[in-house]
Amino acid sequence: MFLEVKDLTKVYQQKNVLHQLSFGVETGEMLVVLGPSGCGKSTLLSCLNGFTQVTSGTVRLLGQEITKAMPEDRDITTVFQSYSLFPHMNVLQNLMYGLKFQKIGKKAAKAKAIKMLQLLQMTEYQTARIQDLSGGQQQRIALGRSLIVAPKLLLLDEPFSNLDEKLRLSMRLELRRLQKELGITMVFVTHDQQEAFAIADRILVMDAGKIQQIATGAELYNQPKNKFVLTFIGEANQLANTAYVRPECIDLRLDTNGQGQIIQKIFQGATINYQVKLPTQTFWITRLNRGAAFEVGDLVTLTYQVQQMEGK
Amino acid sequence: MKMIKRFGALLLLLGGLFLITACSSNSSSSKSSSSSSSSKQVTKQFKGETMNVVTTSDAYKPLFDKFSKETGAKVNFLSMSSGEVLARMKADKSSEPMADLWFGGGLDAFMQAKSDGLLEKYQSSSVKKIDAKYRDSQGYWLSKGLTVGGLLVNKKVLKEKGLPVPKTWADLADSKYKGEIIMSDPAVSGTMYAIVKGIIDKDGEKAGWDYWQKVNDNITFYGKRGKDPQEKTASGEFGIGLIPVDQSAFDSAKENDLKVIYPSDGIPWVPEGIAVFKNAPGQKMAKAFIDFMLEPANMKQLAKLDGKDTDQIIMPGVKGLDLGLDKKDLIKEDLSTFGSDRQAILDKWAAMVGDK
């Protein structure tokens, strides 16, 4: 196991922020930590990069215990949510900064930095001031600054949350490309499930300081382990006990004798969501925007297959 | 509406503070009562009025309190050096001078103020009790007592250095005391000026300046405040300080295990002045205060507050403290040139000491 976390617990002001977390990350893997805000995912990251002292448990990187090592002594770098570039240095100086501590000569460091700029497709910004860069460019430099020191593990704390939608999409692809190219193991923290699906090899879902499930995106969606995962990832119509059905898994048919009646219709572009009232409960149903649509008041019949989750 | 109310409340609060502070101005003294100013008739004739005094020290408060009790006048006072009084009178061109009474300070400043036209003439009926040489013949100022110059010695320091305790002014010229003597700049301290002038009067122009040249060689720097020598001798910074000798010097000596010395080769002295300011709104009170001060009982209290020896009191028959002063030791000084020579002496002094 490349990174191994065992029974990690963090108590802060008598509150259990992290509760006996155990998981591993494989070499070259991109693990996304996903959870609502306040679930403890940032604290987890902070325990990994060493800025927070853990209460108990161990962290091992390549078999070596680093639980109590100082941040600067860990082979781990972090890209923070704010760009946190050094405002008093230019682009090249920012990129070169971490190389200083690896005893790399100035010339070699500069060459590396220029190569990194090529990789980031920002060659013409060598001597630009940080203040003159756009948000996306700043984020790319921040990423480059962490990547250039070739850390064993790269942590990213909601790195794209300050970017606009379009930029966020392209940055995801870029990050994925860089990760594949450089083969760096990464832990990526986000609260955005689309982002998680887009870049993760595996996703660790967290809530209330506990791991809810670790799995690939598809597994999480198709076989949620519990109610939290079910409702947090995607939409679901919950039936009795552990039974549920996803909105897109329900077939809808016009039927004048049908028990259901459409009471709401929300146009989404590629899809249309319908709310259907049945005597027992209401359902949300998602249909592709293809062919004839239903209207509010239409009577319908639903067909679906009930799915079961493992626990509550 | 609420907003206006709040602003209103705020204004009221500030106004209240102003009432406490601003209305304590001294303009209340401008309406002087027209009752008789005869010195003996003291039936609270100044009730509700305020007399403003600039003085050399806060120590006179008990005397002012007594005056308040007898006349009903409230007395506000403020300590100020004579130079400062002159400067402020010059700069402040308002029709009302900053105070009614000027109480204490070197006589030279009073002489200057008289020629600058800052003083009001007043001849108290009891002023004749005072020797004519201690008052202005035209009645612009009079003296309230003498300040005498002497030495304060820190025995411990001198012992540490193996030096004998000096007995005379002449001793100070000895080079063995180099670095152990402190005196104030005579431009700042009236007493120091009196000592400088006194010794020049005593020894004559040539010998006097030769003497000061030698003393100057022994001095590292001159204090910038009148109290510097006493304080710095007390704290052991220096072995010998030139000081005005009064009760406080003896007190300090007792507190800090020091010795006060009247040099045996003559004691320089300077009269301290008292005067009424021209156009002062409370000049009736100021004049009444002079009469009040000249009553022997009050003179005696003044001597006590000043910490003066009997021989420092200008009114014959009034007893002061016994500080061991002997009147015949006082140097024969020429008061007539005391004010007129001041600038010339200070200029020559400044040229001699250079940057000390």
Place this chain on the structure above:
Amino acid sequence: MKRKHFGSILADKTVYILLSVSILGFILYPYLSIFIQSFQEQGIAFSAFIRQDAVLLQHSLFIAILTMVLTVFMSLTLAIFFVFLKSKWQKPLRLFLLVTMVSPPFVTSLAYITLFGRRGMITHDLLNLTFNPYGAHGIILMETLSFTSLNALVLIGMLHQLEPAVINSARSLGAKSDAVIRDMILPLLRPGVIVVALISFIRSLADFQTPTIIGGSYRVLASEGYFAVISAGDLHRAALINFTLCIPALLGFFLYIHYEHTMTTQHHGLSSDTNALPLPKKGWFFPVTCCLAVIFYGALLLQYGSILINAVTVKNMGQLTFSWQPLLDSRMYLDGTILRTVSYALVAGFVGSLISFLIIYYSQIRQSRWMNLIELIGTFPYILPGTFFGLGYLYAFSGQYFHLTNLSIIVIINVTFKQVAFATKAAKAAVAQVEPTYFKTVHDLGGTVLNEWHDVFFPMTRQGFALTFLNGFISTMTTIGSIIFLIRPGQKVMTIVMFDVVQRGEYQIASVIACLIILICLIMAGLVFGILGLKQRRWLHVSRS
């Protein structure tokens, strides 16, 4: 509706005109009058004076520059020391700096002589040294000791505003404590350092009290200017000296404006709530700054400790014994003065802050160029020596046009307007935090200028206002230079009384008064912070529910 608008336009214009007139009248006019009148008086020409007394200027510059360098070094040392400290340690150490920021003039220097004089308790009695404390080194040491507290507080405040993620990034890239300090903290504190340096430079130039007590034979412009007045009543010379002082002070000030500008534009980016500090106690910086900080705190502790001891002891045959006597004796001197001083400080602190915030409202929010100029004029009392400001008042308000010098209100006006310089700077910082769209929103919803003030401007800058008020209060409680020539009998304030008793050698009583001043300032600080804390808690409560 119409009437309401009319009222607000009237209020707007009235305030605007009042601000302009009062700043011109109470700051510019006194300076102009002293310049004009004093140069009209007979005496030597400026050129002759400079030739004769060039050495004074040299001395002043020497002291000011060295004090500046040492103060910056010391306050940076303290700031770096704080980088290693947990907040539970920072709090008491900051409180102590706050206490010593209130440095009552004179008394601190006297304490220094008691401790480090030729026969000082430490130098002579303890270390057996014969150390001569008088001279340039004494002044520099003393000024450094008394300026460092404020400067360190400024830098430490700035430290807390640094973005934690910047420091965390550096650490995550492998920077150890020393590298973080050298590469991140020092460069990022640079604008603050420059401001602190210039404040100290100007303060040192204008300080006439320290050289008076421990200058020995070392003469500087500020103290000579003071002596020119009190010994010879030579206003002409005093004016020449002050005029000479203005030149380096103004030069310094223009640099200050320049760098202050870059400081306000420095902040950017988001700050997360995670704390980057303290840094691990490793490397060179920690032991070095720790040692220096211990020495510094030790010196302050001794200094203020000796003031406190002086206040509760009497001396007999060289022996100290505990006594309430100084406290009892001081009653005679204070007699109504405390109430008056506190009232002056309250009025001056409040009105000074109000004026400053309104000036900033016009210059920043309404972008009035004229108000920018007014703001600049308001800075004069900070650059030029306080005694000069006071003499200017004496000249300006004793003539036939304005006859105010016989009223106590002139003293209040003086201390109020003296603060505008610093208060406008603080106000600017506070106002910069307010989103400008709020003001547009008020008008958009039908509000007037008065609503802008009442609903947005003052509520949103409340914290800044409170701190500005506190600063004004403290500076009025400790001010002396600008009012020493202005105070008349019956208008005494605590510093003047303290000055008097020091002149008379009554250290014990002076120490009592110094302690009282510190105590009053601390109580006021406690009140202000207490109220702010309470309000903040209430806000938090509201925003959570």
